[in-house]
Amino acid sequence: MQKSEAIPLIQTKPADSDRKGGQAGQKRAAVIRAAVAGLAIVAIGLLHGMTPEPFAHWQYICQRLYYLPVVYAALCFGWRGGIAAAAFAGISYLQGAAVWRDLPGFALYQSLEIVVFFLVGVLTGVLADRERAQKRASEETVERLSKIYGELQENFDRMKRAERLYALGQLSAGLAHEIRNPLASIAGAAGILRRNRACDAKYEECLDIINKECARLSRLLTNFLDFARPRTPRYQRIALEPLLDSVIDLAMHAVDRKPIVLRKAIAPDAPPVETDPEQLKQVLLNLVINAVQATEESGGEIVLSAEFREGKALIEVRDQGRALSPALMERIFDPFFTTKEQGTGMGLSVAHQVVTQLGGILTARRNPDRGMTFSVQLPLEPEVPL
16 A cells, blocks of 8 residues: 555656746746847847937837837737837837937827837737637647547547457357357267168268368368468559459359359459459459359359449449348358358458458448349558558
8 A cells, every 4th residue: 555655656746846847947938038028128229329310210210120029028928018018118219219309299209109119019919818828728629639539549449359359259159159060960970880880871971971071160260260360461463354354264163054144344454453362362252152152043143343443443243142131231241150051151251351451341232133242442552561
């Protein structure tokens, strides 16, 4: 308890000393500014008084010089400083202009000049005070906004940590669920083998189950690792058309003899894109194969298109298959979410992760007629970290 109470005392003393030091510095600066204004008025008064009578034009110049320290004092100390400087300048002006008192109309002219000193000092001081008040208000607003921003940032960091923990829990639960089913199949096949050691038919069937479920587990873990630790992109400047052709060629084996047509749509003068070709091909192939699987029952056309606008490439995969319901659309990129019987639910999650790492955005929408459209938006020249 004693140690914890000593901490605020140690922190408070430097703050108090800094505050006192700052106040002392401000006082010294104010004294210096006041001295500068006063000395300037005295110097102008001496110059005014020593100006010989034949040099009347220098007399007028000296009269105008009084405005400089008056304005300076008003800017430094506000309207009060302007009034004080104007009064001091008026006294100095009266002393310096004593040699000119015999001129006709001098008293009226002198009085008007001093009045103008005061008007200039007050007006400049009021404007300076208003500017300082606005500056203080702006600083207080900035300080409040900085405090609010700090609180928001802290809350945002807490939300991110909570979101990561929630996602980790969801991933763990999904992974455990997905692993449990193949393990149950493998355990069941092993039990059948144990009970039917002499049955060759059962032996072959159980081996097929074990091989199939082991392959499924390997695929699941591979997708999970791709999602958890995606490979760092290797950026290259590539043309999109050959890449789309390659994706269509690779997806043709999934079409086989189904009533599905794969079509490409891209402008012949399409600009190159700086991206990781292998990762982008992985994403597009995943989307096209998903489209083939969603279209194989009803048949139709799958269009792989690309267009360019505002420094970005928009690549879309549009199918005419089954469309997801609005409720399922919200979960489409969640890990382990799938509508397929044999799916792992990691394909779209991995694709979303890869596109995000490439500096792009992966979205999905329902078509007005039927089917789905998945859009990959990529910058033509992403900001590659050094």
